[in-house]
Amino acid sequence: MTLTASNLESHGDDHFVDAEEDERSGKVDVEGRSPLRLAWARFRKDKLSMAALVVTTLFALMAISSPILKRLGVIDPYTPHQDLLDYATGNYPKGFGGGMSWSHPLGVEPGLGRDVLSRLMYGATLSLTIALSAALITVAIGTILGIIAGFTGGIVDSAVGRLIDLTLSFPATLMLLALSGVVVDRMTDLGVPAGATVNGLYIVIVLSAFGWPPIARLIRGQVLSIREREFVDAAILMGASRRRIYFKEILPNLWAPLLVYFTLLMPAYVSAEAALSYLGVGIKNPTPTLGNVLGGALEYAYTDFFFFFVPAAVIAAIVISFNLLGDGARDALDPKAGR
Amino acid sequence: MFAYTIRRVISGILLLVVMSVVTFYLFYASSSTPERFACGPKCTPTQLDTTKRALGYDEPTIVQWGKFAKGFVAGREFPDDEKLRKAAPEQVVECPRGCLGYSYGYSKPVNTLIKDKLPISVSLAISAFVIWIAGGVLLGITAALFKGRLIDKAIVGLSLLAFAFPTFFIGLLLLKFVAIRWGIVELPKYSDFTDNPFLWVSGLILPAITLALVYMAGYIRMTRAFVLETMSEDYIRTARAKGLTRRVVIGKHTLRAVLTPLVTLSGLDLAGLLGGAIITETVFNFNGVGKLSFTAVQRYDLPLIVGIVLLLASFVIVANIVVDLLYAVIDPRVRLG
Numbered sequence: 316m317t318l319t320a321s322n323l324e325s326h327g328d329d330h331f332v333d334a335e336e337d338e339r340s341g342k343v344d345v346e347g348r349s350p351l352r353l354a355w356a357r358f359r360k361d362k363l364s365m366a367a368l369v370v371t372t373l374f375a376l377m378a379i380s381s382p383i384l385k386r387l388g389v390i391d392p393y394t395p396h397q398d399l400l401d402y403a404t405g406n407y408p409k410g411f412g413g414g415m416s417w418s419h420p421l422g423v424e425p426g427l428g429r430d431v432l433s434r435l436m437y438g439a440t441l442s443l444t445i446a447l448s449a450a451l452i453t454v455a456i457g458t459i460l461g462i463i464a465g466f467t468g469g470i471v472d473s474a475v476g477r478l479i480d481l482t483l484s485f486p487a488t489l490m491l492l493a494l495s496g497v498v499v500d501r502m503t504d505l506g507v508p509a510g511a512t513v514n515g516l517y518i519v520i521v522l523s524a525f526g527w528p529p530i531a532r533l534i535r536g537q538v539l540s541i542r543e544r545e546f547v548d549a550a551i552l553m554g555a556s557r558r559r560i561y562f563k564e565i566l567p568n569l570w571a572p573l574l575v576y577f578t579l580l581m582p583a584y585v586s587a588e589a590a591l592s593y594l595g596v597g598i599k600n601p602t603p604t605l606g607n608v609l610g611g612a613l614e615y616a617y618t619d620f621f622f623f624f625v626p627a628a629v630i631a632a633i634v635i636s637f638n639l640l641g642d643g644a645r646d647a648l649d650p651k652a653g654r
Numbered sequence: 655m656f657a658y659t660i661r662r663v664i665s666g667i668l669l670l671v672v673m674s675v676v677t678f679y680l681f682y683a684s685s686s687t688p689e690r691f692a693c694g695p696k697c698t699p700t701q702l703d704t705t706k707r708a709l710g711y712d713e714p715t716i717v718q719w720g721k722f723a724k725g726f727v728a729g730r731e732f733p734d735d736e737k738l739r740k741a742a743p744e745q746v747v748e749c750p751r752g753c754l755g756y757s758y759g760y761s762k763p764v765n766t767l768i769k770d771k772l773p774i775s776v777s778l779a780i781s782a783f784v785i786w787i788a789g790g791v792l793l794g795i796t797a798a799l800f801k802g803r804l805i806d807k808a809i810v811g812l813s814l815l816a817f818a819f820p821t822f823f824i825g826l827l828l829l830k831f832v833a834i835r836w837g838i839v840e841l842p843k844y845s846d847f848t849d850n851p852f853l854w855v856s857g858l859i860l861p862a863i864t865l866a867l868v869y870m871a872g873y874i875r876m877t878r879a880f881v882l883e884t885m886s887e888d889y890i891r892t893a894r895a896k897g898l899t900r901r902v903v904i905g906k907h908t909l910r911a912v913l914t915p916l917v918t919l920s921g922l923d924l925a926g927l928l929g930g931a932i933i934t935e936t937v938f939n940f941n942g943v944g945k946l947s948f949t950a951v952q953r954y955d956l957p958l959i960v961g962i963v964l965l966l967a968s969f970v971i972v973a974n975i976v977v978d979l980l981y982a983v984i985d986p987r988v989r990l991g
Contacts, residue, residue: 412908418765471974477669481669481673481676484970484971486963486966488932488933489951489962489966490963493947493951494680494684495951495964496685496954497688498682499683500687501685512660551774582818586820587817589820590820590821590822590933593822593936594936595934595952596713609820610825613822616826616830616831617830617835624679627823628819629816631822632818634817634818638814638818
């Protein structure tokens, strides 16, 4: 791709031009800037990405703090509040917006009267923990196989290639759904505590098991070009071990695509948890996750629209903010955006 | 090209064979007692044992796979046990060549079950495909042409919004409000295309939109990015410079370049859907292959699950080959080797 003016524009990047002008007119001291700082400077210029960073940080803080708040008794996802429900209407919450009040800002659940905000906050913790673990494992598997395939080449490369073909040919949704019975069964036999632990662990395992091929392909492609560079030859000549070459020489050059990919996997896995929960796989009520809180709200579309809508909106907010963050990171880290 | 096709077909078949072994081990050997699911929670040990032998789970997984493979190549009769077949000859079910197994839950060969449901899933997939391709390409081009302006931001923003909400939520929203409460469209229901094409369309519209929305956001963004990238190429500038109208430059020169990657991606996405969209079919209660597989999972009907998994895998493998060949047809620069 040629570097034309329109190209620079397409990355929403006027910083590059600014900096160059500054340097030419000698307004700033010319100092070496690391690629990371350049990327951060580009990222900071983009208001949408910054907003996404703020929102995702808030979600992360919420996820970290809700177990603490739960222990302190500030949020309480389990206690039913029958007194807030109107028996005459069939146990729907009294008052406006599904029983909104200062002590229950998002109202209470119809039927049981548990606090909706508490359930969503604690559910977000579990959903984000599942998504985070699955995304970390996916990226780890993909990176290791990608580096090994790309660097070794030959028979190892084609073996990994076939493994990728095999994994991608499986109908993913059906496999995630269908394997739950057998795999949960086997894991319980192996001594994983039944209930939320085994079901949550199952989601992490299958999402990673079927999610790694795209990133392995991506990393393999990158490694193919990196391994031809002089510093790798130098390391080989100096007798560096394979492990050193993989992790000390090659891996540090891959963090940009890995970071972007990881950020985009998070929302995909939050959605996947919700979808699997709808199909009856995953952590079950009463332990809240975003997926099963939404699943429990689906039947109230007519009677308590607010309760029906809020869990889905929270999921959408997480998905959108993480996606925008990933896009922003990609634009900022893209070497084509000028360095 | 011929040699290439042959080579791809052979490696595709090999891949399917390996997949069938892996699938068998995943489902039949992962659980220590697969019969527990078929028998139910209150099964006594004797009943468990009977179930195990009746379903053939007592044999080693590789033997069970061998029977499956033999049945696929040469056909097979059910029940498996010869003594049972002799005892009740009127209940023997013939499963001709290409046999994918026998569902004990439905007491029917897997092929028959899938054959009944496939038209529904294929109809749904194709109508969704038409919507998401037409919508994705048109909106993507529009967004690219109005880059940075309000229209562009609205298209990209709304498509992200539609993508962010869970599919089943959007489906239920459409079903419960557009169809039931407001009655704008008829209740989604599958009817045969040959019976009444109009009913076929009106019954499919909401599920197809729901399914299309999942893919639309991605296609809008891809088309937009491809168009923008292509428009900054030198040959587009040349075309503009020699005085071609904007319409010709966009309609002919740009679209042509954008088409190639879109064909590849959409072909694979469509193939993945032909075998049923589990979530959409469940939401709208469409009795396609997706719903069938959902029921199979709930009943723990292992032969049915394995049969569907392998059929869907073969769709994807065939699509991969077809798309690679198409790629060479659309783009003469591509050489197959």
